[in-house]
Amino acid sequence: MPFEIKLEQFSGPLQLLLDLIEGEKLSITEVSLARVTEGFLKHVDAQDVPPEELADFLIVATKLLLIKSRAILPQLQLEEEEDGSRLADQLRMYKQFVDASRTIESMYLSGNVMFPRERTILVKARGFVPPVSVTPTVLSEAFRSLLKRLEPFFALRRASLERVVSVQERMTELRDAIVERSRMMFRDMVGGATSKVDVVVSFLALLELMKQRIVKAAQGDAFQDIVISKSE
Amino acid sequence: MMTTALESILFASAKPVAISTLKKMLDVSDEVLLEAIADIKGRFNVESFGIHVIEHEGKIQLVTNPSQAERVAALLKEETDGELTRPSVETLTIIAYRGPITKPEIEQIRGVNCTLIIRNLLVRGLIEEADDVERLQPVYTVSPDFVRHLGLHSISELPDYGDLHENEKITQLIERLQDETSNESSCL
Numbered sequence: 001m002p003f004e005i006k007l008e009q010f011s012g013p014l015q016l017l018l019d020l021i022e023g024e025k026l027s028i029t030e031v032s033l034a035r036v037t038e039g040f041l042k043h044v045d046a047q048d049v050p051p052e053e054l055a056d057f058l059i060v061a062t063k064l065l066l067i068k069s070r071a072i073l074p075q076l077q078l079e080e081e082e083d084g085s086r087l088a089d090q091l092r093m094y095k096q097f098v099d100a101s102r103t104i105e106s107m108y109l110s111g112n113v114m115f116p117r118e119r120t121i122l123v124k125a126r127g128f129v130p131p132v133s134v135t136p137t138v139l140s141e142a143f144r145s146l147l148k149r150l151e152p153f154f155a156l157r158r159a160s161l162e163r164v165v166s167v168q169e170r171m172t173e174l175r176d177a178i179v180e181r182s183r184m185m186f187r188d189m190v191g192g193a194t195s196k197v198d199v200v201v202s203f204l205a206l207l208e209l210m211k212q213r214i215v216k217a218a219q220g221d222a223f224q225d226i227v228i229s230k231s232e
Numbered sequence: 233m234m235t236t237a238l239e240s241i242l243f244a245s246a247k248p249v250a251i252s253t254l255k256k257m258l259d260v261s262d263e264v265l266l267e268a269i270a271d272i273k274g275r276f277n278v279e280s281f282g283i284h285v286i287e288h289e290g291k292i293q294l295v296t297n298p299s300q301a302e303r304v305a306a307l308l309k310e311e312t313d314g315e316l317t318r319p320s321v322e323t324l325t326i327i328a329y330r331g332p333i334t335k336p337e338i339e340q341i342r343g344v345n346c347t348l349i350i351r352n353l354l355v356r357g358l359i360e361e362a363d364d365v366e367r368l369q370p371v372y373t374v375s376p377d378f379v380r381h382l383g384l385h386s387i388s389e390l391p392d393y394g395d396l397h398e399n400e401k402i403t404q405l406i407e408r409l410q411d412e413t414s415n416e417s418s419c420l
Binding site (some may be wrong): 007012013014015052053056060086089090093095096097098100101103104105107108109110111112113114115117118159 | 243246247248284286293294295296297298299302303304305308315316318319322324326327328329330340341342343344345379381382383384390391392396400401405407409
């Protein structure tokens with residue numbers, strides 16, 4: 001829940017950009033965008049940007065850097081001349097809606113509410129009367145299409161579930177093996193691997209156990225086998 | 233008289249009534265119906281009259297005069313909704329002025345992902361989702377409840393509505409930005 005609230009307070013890169021530009025009392029032009037680039041980048045570095053929004057911030061950051069670099073090296077022409085003016089346009093458009101939103105907010109808070117009439121109390125029909133057009137076929141089709149729409153979601157869940165279970169399993173296997181032998185080679189661990197995914201899972205398990213300081217790993221040279229030993 | 237029938241029907245129905253439904257019920261031409269509606273609006277939507285008419289997304293509803301909000305709220309013992317955060321207000325504004333609008337278009341204007349905010353607004357009943365056959369993805373409009381909460385007779389009463397709603401430059405910019413995004417993703 002607290003995570004959601006945080007997201008709600010962050011209005012995104014355009015808000016930050018707008019704040020920076022208005023903070024310096026500039027109007028929205030390419031020149032002013034170049035001016036605030038450093039401030040923007042510093043903010044992104046310092047602030048705790050939610051990971052989902054990071055991509056959006058980086059997109060704006062790269063556009064700013066492009067504008068700034070063109071300001072510094074005007075002789076360097078790149079094909080997409082449009083980018084700079086597009087960001088300025090986008091920001092101007094965003095500002096229009098931000099201004100409009102202030103009006104809407106004050107209207108919303110002013111309390112000039114209009115109430116509709118209260119719903120009339122429906123006379124409950126006796127017994128269950130389904131709509132005429134709802135046949136069993138209609139129902140099964142509706143359910144089928146719903147399942148189809150959810151299919152990618154289920155597929156994703158299934159796939160990630162499988163993998164997680166395997167890493168845990170592999171970790172347990174490795175830990176048990178190490179307790180017994182106190183030293184083994186990575187090749188021993190993945191000897192019976194049936195696929196690349198299997199090897200990756202084993203490697204992830206090894207990394208996790210290393211992180212937990214249960215095992216140590218050493219590798220003589222690149223691509224040589226890895227020696228896994230019990231941590232003391 | 234057409235207006236008499238209309239007034240009675242609207243009073244009897246607590247929910248908004250679609251203009252198309254009214255047309256079928258009263259069996260009249262579009263002009264006659266729209267004229268009657270305009271007539272009712274002209275008479276009702278004045279400061280002194282206690283009942284007002286609102287129109288949203290092709291539906292009409294009778295509501296209380298906004299100036300009487302406090303008294304009516306006390307009568308209905310209704311509490312006004314909670315506050316809106318800044319991202320919510322911005323998103324609502326965009327949907328209000330540019331609705332029906334798709335999620336990607338909203339995100340182009342705000343420059344940031346809106347999934348959670350849209351879901352919150354849907355849950356709170358401030359916006360509505362509908363399927364758009366042409367655009368093959370859901371479109372969003374503000375809900376009648378939201379329009380009523382603003383004290384407006386129609387969403388077009390928003391300041392500068394015509395300008396922001398129809399604005400060609402905005403439409404073009406959104407389209408160009410969308411092309412840009414799809415080009416970027418195809419380059420990846």
